[in-house]
Amino acid sequence: MRLEIGNFYVKDIKFGDKLSFDDGVLTINKEKALDFIREDERITEADLYIAKPGDKIRMCPVKEAIEPRVRLDGRGLFPGYTSELAKAGDGVLHALKNCSVLVVGKHWGGFQDGLIDMSGEGQKYTYFGYLNNIVLVADTNEDFEKHEQQKKNDALRRAGHKLAEFIGQCVKELAPEDTEVYDLEAMIKRSPEIEKLPSVVYVMQPQSQMENLGYNDLAYGWDMNRMLPTVMHPNEVLDGAIVSGSFMPVSSKWSTYDFQNTPNIKALYREHGKTINFLGVIMSNLNVALDQKERAALYVAQIAKTLGADGAVVAEEGYGNPDADFVGCLVALEDAGVKTIGVTNECTGRNGTSQPLVTLDEKCDAIVSCGNVSELIELPPMETVLGELQSLARDGLSGGWAGDEILGPSVREDGSVIMENNSMFCGDQVVGWSPKTMKEF
Template identity: 70%
Template sequence: MKLEIGNFLIKDVIFGEKTMFNNGILTINKEEAIAFIKEDEHITDVDIVIAKPGENTRIVPVKEAVEPRIRPDGRAVFPGVTGDIEMAGSGRVHALKGCSVLGVGMHYGSFGDGLIDMGGEGAKYTLFSQLINICIVADTDEEFERFEQQKKNTAIRMASHKFAEYLGATVKDKEPEEVEVFELDPVIKRTEEVNKLPSVVLVMQPQSQMEALGYNDEVYGWDMNKYVPSFMNPNEVLDGALISGSFMPCSSKWSTYDFQNFPTIKELYKEHGKSINFLGVIMSNLNVALEQKKRSAIFVAQMAKSLGADGAIVTEEGYGNPDADYILCLAALEDVGVKTVGISNECTGRDGASQPLVTLDVKANALVSTGNVSQLIELSPADKVIGELQALARDGLSGGWSYDEILGPSVREDGSIIMENNAMFCGDMIAGWSPKTMKEF
């Protein structure tokens, strides 16, 4: 499968008379864009706000991030979600680089929502402070979940995917500034030179624990709670086959933007044919019951062994209960002779003294940590808030609270905040962006 991603580098995003892309400037007709978003009858109120790097702007509650893209041949950017189900991973897709569409709650947040600071101390905690963010700030008629801590956020999340495709259409018929090419030969038809290299497979564990459908990540529009581990071409991941869900504390989340640009996949591609033979992706899942976790680990280990993998990278979206899936998978791979490295965040408590993962195994002896979800973060007031700051305290965002007997309220009267890293939008960057390092004491 050969995938070409034609990149258009965004220098600025502005509002204007016509929605178009020209000389690095994305112009949006705000009135027409709002009318497009409100075609979904569940969106009752919406505004579009542009947030740029370096501004003293705080965005919360953020529910989703999507890179604007379009397929010149007319196929859906997200098959099974924004259009018909067709195989992703081949052909040409055009992408607007340096920006994202953010789905933001106008009035209500959720356990899996997060916060982005575009400037100041908070900017270092999330990749999205480095992008120009086109924020869909919306309210919906989903009153049945309005005061629920855990929300599906369906209308706002789906609006984000559709609007990203809407903006991508501005470059449908243009020539990109650069083209990235991703292509792997079939596993059993590679050259002798490539086959002599150590073979490596990437095991991904997207969030799929909610047995009630609608909260989980989706693959080709299929709720991944119904999924079993399968072998996928990495191009499918980069090309819209997966979208993010609404479940899991936000710093641990993979947004759709993460799937579209998954850095670990791109790094493995860079080394393919040089230092490794990149076999592809075993797309696994995260489960609730122990027997389900064991079954998935068996599937993953069998596939890796059958593919002839010498080594594997395992990465999980989440922590806590998913740690059991993560460690079982690592151990199962080691048991069949596949040398394995794990990538995840950890939960060591606010004091850093707790056990980092819920379960451990002596075979899991090569682990990469992307940070502590419970780390306390204090941030000064922002000049501007996009969304609703009080959602951090009122609505059960995983890193905020209404009142703590020691720390007081998460949102203070002057607009400053204290929160756990948990609520930083995709803050632990488990997809492979993370600049964090570890210190030994």
């Protein structure tokens, strides 16, 4: 498969008369964009905002992030989800870089929603604090979900994905500033020079724990709870075949933007033919019951061994219960003779002294930590809040609380907050964005 991504670098965003991109400036006709969003009758309230690095803006509850793109052949960005089912990973698309569409709840949040700051101390905790963002703040008539800790947020999430497609149309006929090419040949019959290099697979474990449909990550629109581990071409992941779900403590989540740009995949691509023979992606899942976890681990190990992998990189979306899937997969791969590195966050408690993963094994001797979900974070008030900050405390966001006998409420009267890293939107960035560094004391 050969995927070409033509890049357009967004330096500024503004509202204006028509949707356009010129000399780094993205202009959006706000009313036309909102009319498009309101075509879904479930959307009861909606507004658009612009949030740029350095703005004194706090957003909460943030639900999703998507990179605006357009496919030149007319196919949809997310096949099987926002458009008819079609093959992803091949062809040409254009992307607006340094830019994302963020979806924020106007009122109601949940366990899987988070916070983004565009400046100050909080900015450093998320990748999206450094992007130029089009922010959709909306509410829906899905009243049955409002007081639920877990929400599907289907209308809001689909609105964000469709808005990203709508905005991407403005660069369809333009010449990109540069082009990324991802061209990976079939796994077998490669040149002798490549085949003599160590063969490596990238194992992704997207969130798929919820047995009720509608909460999990999607593969071509298919709920990943219904999947067994399988082989995917890395281009499919970069080209919209995987869509983020609404389940998972938010610092551990992989947004759709993360799938579209997975840095770990791009890093393996860069080393292909130089230091490694990058075979591709084994797309696994995360399960609830122990036998399901064991079955998936066996599948992953068998696939890796059958493909002739010498090494594997395993990345886990989540923590807690999914740690059993993660560790089980690493052990199964090592038992099959595949040298394995794991990438995950950890839950070591607010004082950092608890066991980092729910389960451990001595064979897991090479793990990259992307941070502690329970780390306490205090942030001063921000001038502007998009959404409803009180949702951090009221609605059970994974790192917030209504009251603590020592710390008090997460949201203070002056607008400052104290919370766990858990509530930073996609903050741990296991997919490869993480700026965090391990230090010895």
